[in-house]
Amino acid sequence: MHTVKVDGRVERGEQTRRQILLRAAGIASVEGLEGLSIGRLATELEVSKSGVFAHFGSKEELQLATIRAATKIFVTQVVEPALAVxxxxxxxxLLLGGWLDYSERRTFPGGCFFAAVQAEFDARPGRVRDAVAECGRRWDELVQETIRAVPGLVVEPAQLAFELIAFLETANARSVLHDDPDAYARARTAVRHALDRATRRP
Structure with missing residues (x-):
């Protein structure tokens, strides 16, 4: 039996990259993707600027990698537990409740990472905007697809998805901007009522 030898330098490099991206996602959730810089991350993580640059090469690549890293965290915490049932x-x-939990427990210090960067890039063309928009589209499609599988549905899935996502995003915004202690509880109540109405036949 052959043993695969792991290059320690490669493993350390990957660990450093993960640390950089985790810190980058935290910063972006508060200050936006434009708040990221290779120099700042090098200083905060006490690594060389050239070392950070070697991982990404440019600010745009750093921003794109940060979006991918945040997406992976979101999928792990919100999507995968729901798909397990x-x-x-x-x-x-479970999907909707998972989103509210992810925002409420401040997985990212600024609340929902995607809510923060969508507002920043919604009217700015380019690769970063396209990546952010794609994340939003995939989330909307997943919510609609999940709704369609609910038996006894009496409303249009696209309309219900629009309303449910609005409840989630409003809770995040009210909590982050207004420090509203009741925002998530109200959102959970709104989601429950909307789902009750969606499956109640006249």
């Missing part, structure tokens, strides 16, 4: 009302409730 069968399609239907329970999966939808």
């Amino acid at each position: 069968p399609p239907g009302a329970d999966r939808l409730a």
Whole structure:
């Protein structure tokens, strides 16, 4: 049996890259992706500027890598637990509740990473905007797909997804901007009522 030898330098490099991106996502959730700089990250993580540059090469590549890293964290914390249960009302409730938990426990210090960077790049063309927009599209599609699997649905999935996502985003905004202690509880109530209405036949 052959043993695969792991290059320690490669492993250390990957660990450094993960640390950089985790810190970058935290900064971006508060200050936006434009708040990122290779020099700042090098200083905060006490690594060389040339070392950070070697991982990304440019600010745009750093921003794109940060979006991918934040997406991976989001999928792990919100999407995968929901997909572990069968399609239907329970999966939808778990998906929406998972999003609220992810925002409320401040996975990223500025609340939802994507809410922060969407506002920053929504009217600015380019690769970063396209990456942010794609994340939003995939989330919307996932919510709609999850809604369609709920039995007894009496509303249009796209409309219900729009309303449910609005509740989530409003809770995040009110908590972050206004420090509203009731924002997430109100959102959970709004989501529950919306789902009750969506499956109640006249």
